[in-house]
Amino acid sequence: MLDIYTLGEDILRDECSDVKEFGDEIKMLSDAMIDTLDEADGVGLAGPQVGVPEKIFVVHIRGEEPMVFINPMITETSIETGVYEEGCLSIPGVYHDVVRPLAVTIQAQDVKGKVFTLKADGLLARVIQHENDHLHGKLYIDHLDEKEREKVVKAYEKKNRIRRRTKARV
Numbered sequence: 770m771l772d773i774y775t776l777g778e779d780i781l782r783d784e785c786s787d788v789k790e791f792g793d794e795i796k797m798l799s800d801a802m803i804d805t806l807d808e809a810d811g812v813g814l815a816g817p818q819v820g821v822p823e824k825i826f827v828v829h830i831r832g833e834e835p836m837v838f839i840n841p842m843i844t845e846t847s848i849e850t851g852v853y854e855e856g857c858l859s860i861p862g863v864y865h866d867v868v869r870p871l872a873v874t875i876q877a878q879d880v881k882g883k884v885f886t887l888k889a890d891g892l893l894a895r896v897i898q899h900e901n902d903h904l905h906g907k908l909y910i911d912h913l914d915e916k917e918r919e920k921v922v923k924a925y926e927k928k929n930r931i932r933r934r935t936k937a938r939v
């Protein structure tokens with residue numbers, strides 16, 4: 770299990786670097802990220818969220834095989850956009866509607882370094898865009914206008930304070 774970094778940690782704002790070696794290490798990291806993602810009951814997790822500022826993210830939609838994207842690049846986005854309520858394991862407990870393109874094409878490498886291209890729509894397209902943002906230091910709240918963003922951050926901070934207080938008591 771890997772620790773998940775949360776809002777306020779600088780690493781979440783870093784531009785990630787390319788993964789250059791495709792050996793045991795990257796395979797172990799991706800396996801650990803999938804385990805951490807499943808344990809946290811999320812659908813996507815990116816390198817910087819577990820303290821690794823490298824271009825890797827994992828997606829696991831329930832009922833489907835987990836997927837690993839390394840050095841990804843979104844090469845095409847649909848003109849059509851949609852609204853979906855997003856959350857983030859790095860901003861736990863709060864959610865907000867985010868507008869994004871409904872479909873994307875992504876090119877990435879797998880754990881062995883093999884390049885693949887994937888066309889995605891629905892939830893997968895949504896998660897891919899959210900996770901890909903993480904690799905460029907961007908969070909879903911950055912897609913909101915200032916007022917909405919402040920509301921989400923305040924709600925998160927309030928929840929976080931309560932959680933800390935509860936922890937301190939036991």
Ligand code: NI
Binds near residue numbers: 856857858859899903
């Ligand atoms: Ni996230």
